[in-house]
Amino acid sequence: MGLGKTKYIFDEVISRKGTDCVKYDLRKLYFGTEDVIPMWVADMDFRTPDFIIEAIRRRLDHEILGYSIRSEEYSSAISNWMLVRHNWQINPAWISFSPGVVPALNMLVLAFTEPGDKIIVQPPVYFPFFAAIENNGRKKVENPLRLIEGRLSMDFDDLRKKAQGAKMILISHPHNPGGSVWTKEELTSLADICLENNVLMISDEIHSDLIFSPHKHIPLASLSKKVSNQTITCNAPSKTFNLAGLSTSYLIIPDKAKLNVYNSILNDKLHLNMGNIAGSVALQAAYNFGADWLKQLLEYVAKNVELVCVFCNEYLPQITPIIPESTYLIWLDCRKTGMKGDDLKDFFIKKARVGFNDGRLFGTGGEGFMRINVACPRSVVLEALQRIKNAFQCL
Known part of the structure; x- marks a missing residue:
């Protein structure tokens, strides 16, 4: 199982706008603006693996x-x-x-x-x-x-x-x-x-x-x-x-x-x-x-998770990431910000210009939390973190 030593690239930024993509093309509906980095719905901004695309193409050739x-x-x-x-x-x-x-x-x-x-x-x-x-x-x-x-x-x-x-x-x-x-x-x-x-x-x-x-x-x-x-x-x-x-x-x-x-x-x-x-x-x-592709994906996403945790520790003491043992989703504890409810939601959307999932959606225990999706190029994760840092500095 797997494709040997093929090296997969996850750093490429690929525009998904205009492809009827929920994550990007529904920003206006969900966040009231298109001026946010969308890191909410749980899909990835990486290419679907080539061996899957090729298999579908072979079937379409019929x-x-x-x-x-x-x-x-x-x-x-x-x-x-x-x-x-x-x-x-x-x-x-x-x-x-x-x-x-x-x-x-x-x-x-x-x-x-x-x-x-x-x-x-x-x-x-x-x-x-x-x-x-x-x-x-x-x-x-x-x-x-x-x-x-x-x-x-x-x-x-x-x-x-x-x-x-x-x-x-x-x-x-x-x-x-x-x-x-x-x-x-x-x-x-x-x-x-x-x-x-x-x-x-x-x-x-x-x-x-x-x-x-x-x-x-x-x-x-x-x-x-x-x-x-x-x-x-x-x-x-x-x-x-x-x-x-x-x-x-x-x-x-x-x-x-x-x-x-x-x-x-x-x-x-x-x-x-x-x-x-x-x-x-x-x-x-x-x-x-898919085994080898998945191995490389997990290595990449783990480094994205590490980036979020290190960045928050150094520059965003108001936010404590719950370090995930799995998934490309991170549960952010934002209770130290002093904001909650719509104030916290509006801060991320209007001030930081990032689109996360409001923790309240997840029910009891979600107040004061946000869910962030880091299945995207590292440059996008870093840009989102910088936006949050800058927004706090402007408070």
Whole structure:
């Protein structure tokens, strides 16, 4: 797996403006101005890897884009990646499709809970979790994470109380926005509580390839057969290989009865199983040939993370980055600025001219925080940091 000693370039600044790009072309809508460096939505400003582009081009050369299936090679690419990358041996028959992880979360809520059922979330957390619960008439139950010694950690005493009577828990693994890579001990404690209370575990593992050394991702469902039968894993190569514009998401559902229930929603009720040709081709190319590219990406992003941490320590004492163990997202603790709410949001947009995600979106524990995306050329990260430094000097 991989492309040998090919050296990939991540320093190139590529304009995405005018390409119907959410991150750049919706700046006016989200920030009220186009004069911000957009470092918010979680995709990358790096080229999608050449071996993926070439695979899509080869498929396009056939010049017929009719209805397509997902072949055995598709499932094998996923199962091989899970085994080699995460030491998890899965049966290809466990794999099912989804147009995206967020659509999957909503389908799973509809498939396995009833209106009024309690579903646990662990804020601050990826905010579509909240919508998947509340927009479908379920009751959100919060098990807030705790910030302990610069890391977001689970509160198991509270979870043990909240799990009583709950039907489902949505888990961000690794955690978005905090970057925590849940350890085997943490996952085991979580799973034990959920098994005791018959709580279905939905594990969003879309960031699971973006792990910084020495941390290691452990798929929740890999802990044991009992855990796997009570867990549904959501994943995709989209965050890893910058494929968010394609439908590349999939679910891993070891329990056959649960797999049948999900597939009945996907196929019979919503008719969403068709997917698209480009997404299937991209997934196979990514997982079959992407290991070396990913290694170089992680090395580059780790240095971007280090730049943010060092710069804040030297020039921005008002901001404390929560050092991520994973992802290209950094959770910035801005409470020392003395600003919060709209004042903090407006400072970054209007004074510093940078576009971050407002921490309040992520729920309880998000006030006074911002989420920044550093999957971009280092020069862009440095320019954003300089803008923030200059803005503080002008206060």
